[in-house]
Structures are given as C-alpha cells and as structure tokens.
Amino acid sequence: AFPSKTYTRLRVFFIGPRGAGKSATINTIIGRDVAESTSSLRKESTTKKMNKYLVENQNVVLVDTPALQKSIIKELKKEFRKSDILAFVIAAQRLQMEDETCILMVLKDLKYLHSRSFILLTRGSNIVDDSNVFNPESNKELYRLYEAVEKRYVVFENRNKTEKERKLCIDKFLSMSREISFNEEIKIETLRDSKVSGRNIIIQSISWTVIALAIVPIFISSAKNVLRSVATNDLYTTCCCHLSLIYDGFQSMTWNDFQNFLISGLYVPIF
Numbered sequence: 001a002f003p004s005k006t007y008t009r010l011r012v013f014f015i016g017p018r019g020a021g022k023s024a025t026i027n028t029i030i031g032r033d034v035a036e037s038t039s040s041l042r043k044e045s046t047t048k049k050m051n052k053y054l055v056e057n058q059n060v061v062l063v064d065t066p067a068l069q070k071s072i073i074k075e076l077k078k079e080f081r082k083s084d085i086l087a088f089v090i091a092a093q094r095l096q097m098e099d100e101t102c103i104l105m106v107l108k109d110l111k112y113l114h115s116r117s118f119i120l121l122t123r124g125s126n127i128v129d130d131s132n133v134f135n136p137e138s139n140k141e142l143y144r145l146y147e148a149v150e151k152r153y154v155v156f157e158n159r160n161k162t163e164k165e166r167k168l169c170i171d172k173f174l175s176m177s178r179e180i181s182f183n184e185e186i187k188i189e190t191l192r193d194s195k196v197s198g199r200n201i202i203i204q205s206i207s208w209t210v211i212a213l214a215i216v217p218i219f220i221s222s223a224k225n226v227l228r229s230v231a232t233n234d235l236y237t238t239c240c241c242h243l244s245l246i247y248d249g250f251q252s253m254t255w256n257d258f259q260n261f262l263i264s265g266l267y268v269p270i271f
Contacts, residue, residue, distance in 0.1 A: 016089035018067035021122030118152035
C-alpha cells in the first residue's frame with residue numbers, strides 16, 4: 001500500500017529512564033546479546049553513548065541511548081531525522097521519581113517529536129489486568145504522555161518463555177514503528193537554518209538598539225527645551241508647537257535624511 005516507503009531504512013530511537021529495559025528490548029529484537037543491559041537497581045546506566053544495531057531482514061536500525069537527561073535530549077535533536085521514530089521505554093510498574101522526571105522532559109523538550117513517538121512498555125507480564133490492557137490513567141504524567149503520543153503504545157516482554165511469544169512482541173513493535181513511519185514527516189530546523197535565524201535576530205536587535213540610542217536623546221533634548229519654555233509660555237501651546245515641528249520634520253524626510261537623522265542623534269548631548 002506504501003511502496004515509496006518500502007526501501008527506506010527505518011531508525012527507531014530508544015529513550016527512557018535508567019533500567020527501563022531499552023538495551024534488553026534491543027537484545028530481544030535482535031535475538032542475541034548485542035547491547036549491555038543494566039538493572040534498575042544500579043545507580044548508573046550501562047549505556048554510555050548512542051549505539052546503533054541493524055535488525056536483519058527487516059531494514060530497521062535500533063538506536064540505544066543512555067538514561068534520559070538534558071545532554072541526551074540535546075544529542076538526540078542533532079541525530080534525529082524527520083523520518084525517524086521515537087520509542088519512549090518505561091517499565092510496567094509503579095513509577096519512580098526518575099520515571100516521572102523523564103516523562104516531563106519528553107513532554108516539554110521533545111514536543112515536536114510526539115507525532116513520531118510511541119510508548120514501549122516493558123515487563124508486560126507485570127500487567128495483571130484481566131484484559132491485559134495498559135492503563136495509563138494510573139499516573140497523571142504518564143497519561144499526559146499517552147495523550148501526547150496519540151495513545152500509541154506497545155506492551156513488550158523481555159522474559160518470554162517461548163520463541164512464539166518473543167516473535168509476537170517483535171511483530172507488535174515493528175508494526176507500530178512502521179505504522180508511525182507512514183505519518184507525515186516532521187519539520188526539523190537544520191543547523192544552517194538555526195544559524196541564519198540567529199543571525200537575523202542579532203541584526204534586528206542591533207538595528208533597534210541603534211534607533212533607540214538615536215531617538216531617545218533627541219526626544220530628551222526636546223523635552224528639556226519644553227521645560228525651559230514653561231516658565232514664560234503656556235505649557236499646552238509650547239507642547240503643541242514642539243510636536244508640530246517634530247511631525248513636520250519627519251514628514252519632509254527622505255530615507256537618506258532619516259539615516260543622517262539617526263546618526264546625528266547619537267551625538268546629541270542628553271544634558
């Protein structure tokens with residue numbers, strides 16, 4: 001149904017808190033231990049950098065990442081392409097403070113990636129609900145993420161007892177990833193666009209600063225002249241006179257006159 005996408009290599013980034021099961025899930029999908037996994041009881045993540053693994057015969061690349069933090073989000077933004085997929089990995093258990101912190105970072109800092117994201121819930125056997133359905137309403141932050149990614153999720157189990165169960169988990173994961181890949185690709189600002197945008201902001205800021213430095217002293221000088229005239233003249237008449245002169249001056253100016261006006265304004269003494 002989507003022949004144009006068939007031969008595109010799909011990349012799926014695994015992000016989430018320490019010990020959520022990112023590396024373990026990659027090992028389950030690959031079929032052997034290629035990524036060093038860690039326990040949630042450890043204080044540090046085993047994964048120290050982003051590592052890529054090719055899923056044979058599937059044209060899919062899995063990207064393992066260290067425990068989610070600000071530096072990882074910054075690196076992710078550099079690496080992420082508009083056709084990539086983001087899997088937020090979290091364990092099916094009572095959420096810890098670290099889990100909630102990671103969810104809030106995804107909600108705030110990766111908002112533009114939500115349309116290319118889904119929740120990957122590991123330790124699926126912990127879901128003892130009769131219908132075996134994920135219940136995100138059990139946690140406020142998790143529900144917000146669930147809504148943000150348009151209620152897309154996959155329940156995954158890395159402790160499968162049979163090969164059939166393992167393949168079923170993999171099929172659900174690949175099916176969700178490919179389904180999202182057919183969504184509209186996100187618009188990502190390139191580094192060059194960012195530099196150009198930043199340069200324009202700087203130029204505009206300098207321009208307005210120059211204008212302010214030129215005009216403010218002139219109006220201060222005019223205000224001083226008005227105040228000096230108050231003692232001998234009617235205040236209303238004096239103000240109208242000065243405002244009329246300023247207005248007439250601006251009306252008769254050419255662009256070159258205005259430029260000279262700004263330049264000369266920089267040298268008008270305030271006192």
